[in-house]
Amino acid sequence: MVDRTTQVQNVSPLLTEVLADLEKDFASRQEILRQAREKDVEFISQAVSESHTFLEEIYEQFSSYMQHLKNTEPDASFLTEFEIYIKDASAMLATKLQTAERHVLSESEWDRTWHNIDLAFDSAFVANEDKIVYEIYSNSENSFDDSEKVEIPIGEIIAQHLSEILPESRQRAKALMEQGRLDISQQVRAVWDVTRYNLEDTQAGLANYSPKKLETMTESLQNGLRRAINRLDDVVLETNRVWDDIKNELQSSQNQVLNEVSSDIRETSAGGKTKFIKTSKFLRRVVEQARISLIPRVAQTLTIIIASLKRTFYLPSRLRLDSVKTSQARKSIDEYDALSSENLYKRLPSIYSNLFSLESPVGEEFLLGRQKEYKIVQEALLRWSSGIPCSILNVGEKGSGKTSLINCCQKRFFSEFETLRGNIVERLTTEAELVQYISRLFGLPENLTFEQLVQTINAGEKRIVILTGCHNLYLRQMHGFDAFRGFLSLMAQTKLKVMWILSMDKYAWRYLVRAVPIDKLCFDYLINIQPMSKEDIREAILTRHNDSGYQLRYLMNDELRHKLRKQFKIWPDVTERQLQKALEDEFFDALYAASSGNISAAIFYWLNSLNFAGNYIEVQPLEPPEFQFLSDLSIEQSFALLAIMEHGTLNADELATVLDITHPDSLYILPLLANKRLIRKTKTSVSKANTFEESEGGYSINPIALKPIADELNKQNLIY
Incomplete structure (x- = not known):
């Protein structure tokens, strides 16, 4: 292929030669990726190797400590030594993992990776055929008859399709690498989260050591550390998976270019000129205009037409969607109820049960989307501590996070003040019952009158009083609101010495506002706990999950399979990572709809959807009960x-x-x-x-x- 114009009688040899040159060109591009991959995998392996070795050492050392606890009755000095080792090991591991994460995200490594991807997906053709034109005599009986001659601009055809396909493919490859790098970074961070949680849990166990807890503590710690080590091993596997995805992206581009070039050469040799190319260009312009004009249905339809013209392979069969395990039939409320409460948590590993317990106090890192509420409490505390009377009413649905918010506020803001907490579990309807309850809460004699109670509280020190279950302060009957009215009076007369923080169910408060002639302003601050957003629900659950060390695998049922077939049909290349991301999105969309933003309900549905399989958790599609x-x-x-x-x-x-x-x-x-x-x-x-x-x-x-x-x-x- 050296002449400016070459005359041939048959298109087949020409097509074979052109496609062979293109395959050589793409082979050189794949070689660039292969070499870049080798260097990148070696770099990532070195970045995490020191942390991996140290984690193995921690595992062995902890096993030794636990064996000593099992064989002998430990004294105080041994437990102290063990606790010191935990603190030192935690600090050293945190440093090593932070260093590893910085290496993974280093700018020099990013620059080298981007450069190699740019080279592999460069739209320039290595064979440099942009000036070559072939003349085809389409009628073999009239050989070399100029009237039958058709010019085929090979170089132009190749250059056009490379410039159309490779830049988009390069962007997808870079997106895959960028997401992959972030995933790897998060994987390294997750190793620390898993290890930190298990070390802190062990440290808490040593502070209240009991031989009865040893077996559970040992099993939990060893399993947690082993999961952390496995997650670190998976960092290198994840790096290889990212490069596999980029390799497949380039292979897909190669197939697309070969199909397009072959189609255009045949079309032109048959007298069709560049009809397909022009049609394809026209359709792409229309699609772009439709997208800009926000006409998604038109854009989708035309995109499908282009995909069909390009003879795109049908995606579901490539992804083996038909072979993915389906979930069980839709659950009834009876089935959910049977799995609730104790039965649900009994089937969970201990670490998962602790992380998702609805009974134990939640950590601040798990309470998301409540910054506005934090500011309200902080402002009220500042006013009250400066001598301005303040009270707070915390209202929300059962399970919306009212108690968790108060727990976090107490830990964050109330440490400088004496704080009393009470949960009203008995129905209080009279003033006498209220006085008896509050007296008991303050540690006072229970035979005080209302006036004596007020005087005693005002004569004491400033303190914060948190009361939950305040819907038990009334009963809808004649004189059934005396306790509630009495409490409002008590609160109004003691606000200078006590900052009252009440928690009440939403529907109880709504009823009280209508049933009792009270002013909403009797509370200086009203915190109305709103449902959590879909993003916060997702983050709250996955943040808890990530500390467990288990990896997730989302499954699908027939309904999801059908939906994803429609969604992915127009995508020429979708990786397993993208498929899992789509399934995760579908799950949390369904979870948010089922829970209506109630975090307790969301956790309940999440736990009911899990099957534990070794170091993996299979997440069944969510199928909430019918009502x-x-x-x-x-x-x-x-x-x-x-x-x-x-x-x-x-x-x-x-x-x-x-x-x-x-x-x-x-x-x-x-x-x-x-x-x-x-x-x-x-x-x-x-x-x-x-x-x-x-x-x-x-x-x-x-x-x-x-x-x-x-x-x-x-x-x-x-x-x-």
Whole structure:
């Protein structure tokens, strides 16, 4: 191919020669990637090798310490030595992993990687055929008849398709590398999170050491450290996967270029000139205009046309979507209820159970999207500490994070003040009951009068008092609001000495505002806990999960498979990473819709979707229960649900009083709703004479049914 113009009689040899040159060109590009990959994998391996070695040493040393604890009764000096080693090892490992992360993201390495990708995806053709034109005599019987001659601008055709395809492919390759580097960096950071959590957990166990806890502590620590080591091993595997994706991207571009060039040469040799090229260019311009004009349906349709013209391979078969495991049929509320509470947490590994426990206090790193609420508490505290009376009412749905917010605020802001906490679990309806409860909370004699209680509190030191469960301060009956009114009076008269922080269910507060002639301004600050955003729900769950050290693998069912086929059909190349990202997006979209932003409900659904398989967790597609049957409830049942929502919990006697029905009717309605899994029986621990006695509680709304019930009652105009 050296002449400016070459005459041939048949297009087949010409096509074979052109495609062979293109394949050589792309082979040289793949060689550039291969060499870059070798250097990059070696670089990443060196970056994490020191941390890997040190983690193995920590694992061996901890095993030795644990074996010593198992064989002998440890003295205080040994436990102290062990704790010191944990602190030192944590500090050294943190330094090594931070160094590794800096190396992974070093600018010089980035520059070298970008340069190699630019070379591999350069649109210039190595064979330099941009000036070559071939003349084809399409009719073999009239050989060398100029009337039958067709010119084929080989160089122009090749240059055009390389310039159209490779720049876009290069951008995708760079995006893959950039995302891959960030993933690797996060993987290194996750190793530290997993190790830190397990070391801190062990340290806490040593502070309250008991031989009974040794086996669980040893197993948890060794498994956690082994998962951290495995995650570090996966860093190199992840690096190779990124380069595999980039290699496949270049291979896809090669196939596309070969198909386009072959198609144009055949089209032109048959007398079609560059009809396909012109049509393709026209369609691309129309698609771009459609995208700019925000007409997504038109853009999608035309993109599919282009994909069809380019003979793109059908994606699902390449990704083996048909072979992905499907999930179980849609769960009923009965199935969810059977897996709830104790049964749910029993099937979880201990580290996962601790991270996702709804009972234990949540760390600040897990409480997301609450900066506005933090500022309110901080402002109120500043005003109160400067002598201005202040009180806070914290309102939100059950499970929305009210208690977690207060826990974090107490840890962050209240350390300089004496803080009392009380959870009102018994129903208080009279002023006398209120005085007795508050006196007990302050450590005062329980026989004080209301006035004496106020005087005693005001004569004492400044303090912060946190009260949760304040929906138990009333009962909807004649004189059933005396305790609540008494509390408002107590609060107003003691605000200078006490900053009162109350927590109450949303529906209880809504009812009180309508039922009791009180001014909302009786509370200086109102924190209305809003549902968490989809992004915050996702981050809150994955932040907890990342500390566990397990890796996630999202599965799909028939519905998701069908949806992804439509979504991916027009994409010429989708990697396993992109497929997992799409499945993760789908899961958290469904999780947010099912939980309505309630973090407790979201955690419940998340845990119910998990299957543990070695170091991996398989995440089944979320299939929340159906609640269509709510529309079939009787009016009596609807009013019973409303009453329970407005009171937090109700027993049979209280429900009968609130609804003005007979006790037998109440005993009939409550079990009926419980059998439908809409409410649950609760147990209450009551403080009596410095001891806790478990008493028979009432019924509360099933957390996963709260939002559907509220929606149904709203349709019936029972709540607003």
